[in-house]
Amino acid sequence: MERIACVLGALFLAALVGTLLAISWGAVHEVVPVRPSKRRHRVVLLLGIAYPVALLVVALALRFAGERWWVTGVALYLPRLGFAAPLPLLVLALAASKMRRFLWTQAAAAFLVVFTLMGLTLPSPGAAADPSAPRLRVLSYNVNSDYGGTDHVVQEIDRYEPDVVLLQEIGDQEVLQREMRARYSSVTLNGQFLLATRYAILSSFEPDKLPIDGKLRSPRYIAQTIATPLGPIAVYDVHPLSPRFAFHEMRGHGLRREILSGRLFTGASAPAMLENDRVRAAQVEAFSQRAERESFPVIIGGDTNLPDLSYVLHRHLSRFQDGFVKAGSGFGYTFPSTATRSPWMRIDRILASDQLRFVRFEVGTSQASDHLCVVADLQRRPGGS
Numbered sequence: 066m067e068r069i070a071c072v073l074g075a076l077f078l079a080a081l082v083g084t085l086l087a088i089s090w091g092a093v094h095e096v097v098p099v100r101p102s103k104r105r106h107r108v109v110l111l112l113g114i115a116y117p118v119a120l121l122v123v124a125l126a127l128r129f130a131g132e133r134w135w136v137t138g139v140a141l142y143l144p145r146l147g148f149a150a151p152l153p154l155l156v157l158a159l160a161a162s163k164m165r166r167f168l169w170t171q172a173a174a175a176f177l178v179v180f181t182l183m184g185l186t187l188p189s190p191g192a193a194a195d196p197s198a199p200r201l202r203v204l205s206y207n208v209n210s211d212y213g214g215t216d217h218v219v220q221e222i223d224r225y226e227p228d229v230v231l232l233q234e235i236g237d238q239e240v241l242q243r244e245m246r247a248r249y250s251s252v253t254l255n256g257q258f259l260l261a262t263r264y265a266i267l268s269s270f271e272p273d274k275l276p277i278d279g280k281l282r283s284p285r286y287i288a289q290t291i292a293t294p295l296g297p298i299a300v301y302d303v304h305p306l307s308p309r310f311a312f313h314e315m316r317g318h319g320l321r322r323e324i325l326s327g328r329l330f331t332g333a334s335a336p337a338m339l340e341n342d343r344v345r346a347a348q349v350e351a352f353s354q355r356a357e358r359e360s361f362p363v364i365i366g367g368d369t370n371l372p373d374l375s376y377v378l379h380r381h382l383s384r385f386q387d388g389f390v391k392a393g394s395g396f397g398y399t400f401p402s403t404a405t406r407s408p409w410m411r412i413d414r415i416l417a418s419d420q421l422r423f424v425r426f427e428v429g430t431s432q433a434s435d436h437l438c439v440v441a442d443l444q445r446r447p448g449g450s
Contacts, residue, residue, distance in 0.1 A: 303368075403432065
């Protein structure tokens with residue numbers, strides 16, 4: 066598998082170079098008139114075909130190499146809209162070269178960018194709720210240490226009136242805990258995690274530290290079983306290690322200096338990135354394996370730090386339903402969100418085992434955190450044991 070990851074990584078780099086060449090050639094073609102010729106037609110057609118092929122290679126590299134190679138590990142967290150840059154240029158080039166019959170290549174490229182790389186999800190016709198059956202509303206929110214103000218965090222929670230609240234990276238524990246106790250009968254606090262619910266908590270589990278690379282690491286999750294109208298449910302509040310620490314090291318003395326010196330391209334920061342990825346993968350594996358052994362239905366909510374196409378996400382969590390995929394629509398991006406910047410990746414998730422079904426999913430809008438909250442309504446699946 067490691068050899069496959071390296072091959073896909075090499076193809077990924079080739080695809081990136083090909084995409085950049087397509088951008089450069091398209092820009093020159095539009096600015097500098099070129100006399101029509103068979104040679105130019107061949108170049109345009111070659112680029113038109115190479116572009117969607119390059120996008121497919123990029124998607125495969127992200128999905129199957131992912132966190133196992135530092136380049137694709139970094140690329141997972143970058144904005145993917147940039148891969149659409151050659152699209153309008155190549156459409157114009159094909160049209161100007163009177164090769165409109167080959168515009169299907171750019172339609173294929175647009176599909177790969179929008180659906181495969183950017184993760185557009187269309188509304189699901191099968192997500193209608195049963196009005197006669199009880200439902201459970203779950204909200205998950207990384208509150209970024211309450212830097213945006215505890216009152217704003219609470220306002221966003223109140224707006225959705227969830228039955229179960231899963232918070233990560235809480236800041237002012239005393240104030241937030243007091244606000245939640247004023248609204249919910251059961252509240253538990255454990256490190257960075259806070260769980261609040263209208264229902265009784267039947268049991269709680271705090272995992273031991275994980276031995277990773279010779280060090281004991283926090284597992285960064287807690288599990289609790291709650292008595293809900295859908296029956297007992299094992300609820301996991303999770304927040305695996307963020308990649309931001311590895312990115313900070315990769316920036317070194319500044320991204321511009323790292324690029325100009327060539328240090329960024331030598332892989333000098335690769336060990337830090339790969340170590341970060343191994344820790345996160347081990348944490349995800351730990352809570353996913355325990356969740357799979359639960360005798361009750363399972364809900365997993367939190368800031369997973371795993372973007373779409375992540376190798377770790379698909380390897381360890383593909384056995385659980387993704388609420389956004391099942392009942393959401395659009396891109397569902399949740400991070401990084403600020404007043405001046407729109408998010409470009411979906412890392413905050415609510416997952417569930419097959420005994421449950423998602424009937425509604427929504428992404429919040431509040432700027433109280435650099436994450437947007439996610440909210441899901443679930444019901445018991447008919448016949449689910």
